[in-house]
Amino acid sequence: MLKFTNDHEWVLIEGDFATIGITQFAQEQLGDLVFVDLPKPSSALQAGGAAAVVESVKAASDVYAPISGEVVEINQRVIDDPTLINSDPAGAGWLFKMTIADRPQLDKLMDEAAYQALMASSQPA
Amino acid sequence: MRETPAPAVLQRTPLHRLHLELNARMVPFAGYEMPVQYSRGILKEHLHVRAAAGLFDISHMGQFAVRARSGHGEDAASALERVVPVNLIGLAVDRQRYALLTNDAGGIRDDLMIANQRDRFLIIANAACKDADEVYLREMLSARCEIERLDDRALLALQGPLAELVLAPLVPQVTAMRFMDVRAVTLLGGDSVISRSGYTGEDGFEISVPAALAEPVARELLADARVEMIGLGARDSLRLEAGLCLYGADLDETTTPVEAALEWSIQASRRKGGSRAGGFPGADIVLDQLERGAPRRRVGLRPDGRAPIRHGMRLFAYRQAPDPIGVVTSGGFGPSVNAPVAMGYVTAAAAASTAPLWAELRGERIPVQLSKLPFVPSTYKR
Numbered sequence: 001m002l003k004f005t006n007d008h009e010w011v012l013i014e015g016d017f018a019t020i021g022i023t024q025f026a027q028e029q030l031g032d033l034v035f036v037d038l039p040k041p042s043s044a045l046q047a048g049g050a051a052a053v054v055e056s057v058k059a060a061s062d063v064y065a066p067i068s069g070e071v072v073e074i075n076q077r078v079i080d081d082p083t084l085i086n087s088d089p090a091g092a093g094w095l096f097k098m099t100i101a102d103r104p105q106l107d108k109l110m111d112e113a114a115y116q117a118l119m120a121s122s123q124p125a
Numbered sequence: 126m127r128e129t130p131a132p133a134v135l136q137r138t139p140l141h142r143l144h145l146e147l148n149a150r151m152v153p154f155a156g157y158e159m160p161v162q163y164s165r166g167i168l169k170e171h172l173h174v175r176a177a178a179g180l181f182d183i184s185h186m187g188q189f190a191v192r193a194r195s196g197h198g199e200d201a202a203s204a205l206e207r208v209v210p211v212n213l214i215g216l217a218v219d220r221q222r223y224a225l226l227t228n229d230a231g232g233i234r235d236d237l238m239i240a241n242q243r244d245r246f247l248i249i250a251n252a253a254c255k256d257a258d259e260v261y262l263r264e265m266l267s268a269r270c271e272i273e274r275l276d277d278r279a280l281l282a283l284q285g286p287l288a289e290l291v292l293a294p295l296v297p298q299v300t301a302m303r304f305m306d307v308r309a310v311t312l313l314g315g316d317s318v319i320s321r322s323g324y325t326g327e328d329g330f331e332i333s334v335p336a337a338l339a340e341p342v343a344r345e346l347l348a349d350a351r352v353e354m355i356g357l358g359a360r361d362s363l364r365l366e367a368g369l370c371l372y373g374a375d376l377d378e379t380t381t382p383v384e385a386a387l388e389w390s391i392q393a394s395r396r397k398g399g400s401r402a403g404g405f406p407g408a409d410i411v412l413d414q415l416e417r418g419a420p421r422r423r424v425g426l427r428p429d430g431r432a433p434i435r436h437g438m439r440l441f442a443y444r445q446a447p448d449p450i451g452v453v454t455s456g457g458f459g460p461s462v463n464a465p466v467a468m469g470y471v472t473a474a475a476a477a478s479t480a481p482l483w484a485e486l487r488g489e490r491i492p493v494q495l496s497k498l499p500f501v502p503s504t505y506k507r
Contacts, residue, residue: 031150031162031166031167031358032166032167032168032169034168034431034433034458034465035431035432035433035458035465037432037487053487055432055433055458056167057167057168057358057362057457057458057460058161058167058358058361058457059435060433060435060487083168086166
């Protein structure tokens, strides 16, 4: 199941785990990424709290934890090559995997249709 | 590059339509809508300039012509020497110099290029400062000089190792030009002023043209497959790697030329013992600092690891230090060095030491090495 947040993160739910990344829209807005700071494996994240930082040439941007849970895996490939997030934000550019501490939190996330609507309203006129 | 809040109406340069056609991402900058990048993105644009030739629209910058009312160039030079600590009387025709406009505290109002074109001096000023500069120059120079603001002209920069090869078929005179030469030439039928200089550390040219010719000249240069259009994002990463100051970030009204490590721009004739020592705002302070040093100094900074350090981050002498000994004034990622690079001000003692400093980054302290500037060697045609 694929869900989205207001902050342009995608959340891929597979069984007991959620994989988090930023969307195509987000990577386009950020521009070329030069540095990624990921959470420590086994650290606890709270929904809405800062989980990671992605930095473009010009500025740093926070990535927020969409739900609460424990980080189980981080993507070393994007640490080694942050531009992977630009070239494949929804695939190889995933950021981290976490447990789902509170399944009802998933219902607060947007489905794909709702996210498309959000993006449409975010485009400059 | 600092993005500024958008005023009610942003101005546009003569290349606005071209920027949109090339899919530029436009941002507000110094009251103008300017391209921060095009489709290739900042990293690729930056690397292209160092490998080939990049074309920049810098028409937002100020261009001024200063003429002596007497008709004698030396009178304009002498008048201008009242506002900058530079030897302009000794500046040859068809040459330009980097000049700092100082204030009474020895701080910097703006950094300029001043070119001697025999019957006038041509001044290039920063976009964010040009209105204040105009007021100031008129106040200080009007008795002896006419000041003309050249708002009907555009300014382009062509930078990179292939710049001369690209420009020579259009302007053959460029092959004879050396770094900081200036020539009045005809380009696509219009009066152009070209300097061999820039803001990237690469060989290249800054090209002033009538506004109506900006687009034809840009398109002519872009027709050369070696040339790409480059935005302000890459302009900033290029100048940072070159160790060049950005007014408003590395230079401001509180930074003196000595603190800013720009003593080289003050020629001997304006220093103590020189034939025209002092005679500019803040001279007492600046001349004293030239002799005895300044309490702080601009330095190059290389953080350990991959995380950039950025403007405003505090610098400490040791990891647990309670009080900072400096601050980052420019920082980001250097695509050509493939590492984060920065500049900042630290105490004179820290600047003279080889000990690493510590930067405060998102609440953590990370080690930072002092670095010589530039981070990338310059390739000026001297």
